[in-house]
């Protein structure tokens with residue numbers, strides 16, 4: 384248990400550093416916006432970092448510690464693109480998600496988001512926007528991932544779509560609280576999701592059933608967006624949102640691809656998710 388708490392501390396430390404550093408990104412975002420370019424990283428070969436650690440004499444480091452390092456690197460966007468949780472870390476990730484640490488991490492991000500929202504300089508003209516991703520940000524797919532190894536299995540689009548179509552994803556309680564608070568403060572909520580337009584109806588029903596109402600926009604992927612990375616798709620949509628006169632002051636997402644690119648929010652908040660990676 385102590386080792387799990389240690390891993391949680393590392394992630395919380397990272398979150399704190401990230402929150403402190405985010406304002407420094409604003410000038411960079413402005414430059415990118417001017418250039419109207421979404422920077423793309425050069426291709427990187429997925430690494431088997433845990434196995435490599437053994438080659439480098441790190442085999443005396445307990446597996447749980449190596450897996451805490453893996454999870455921190457995943458959250459910090461330091462890993463090469465990864466497709467599944469390393470087999471060695473399946474138990475570690477499951478314990479994190481089903482214990483107190485994941486909930487605590489989510490609550491900390493929500494608290495910091497709310498503190499920023501309360502202090503944000505609102506224009507009060509109905510154009511102050513907060514963007515929310517949906518999956519693993521407002522709604523939780525943990526019941527699905529519990530049946531699929533919590534990220535140990537390769538992602539199966541067809542199986543996941545069946546889950547989405549059931550419309551039974553529960554709310555993340557801390558995110559629902561944040562959502563209600565930013566609306567109360569006068570932000571317009573804009574939901575920007577990688578879900579497809581064909582899932583609009585079930586997504587609306589699922590959100591409403593668990594307390595999410597009164598968003599200004601719900602943006603889903605159309606057929607034209609299908610082949611775009613999430614970073615490109617979401618950057619393009621943020622640009623359209625800005626062109627409509629919104630000021631994007633906050634953005635909450637569990638993937639870096641929800642947050643990075645162009646037309647970035649004044650502040651971005653990364654929720655934890657060690658189960659999958661979306662470029």
Ligand SMILES: [Mg+2]
Pocket residue numbers: 516517518519520636637638
């Ligand atoms: Mg998500």
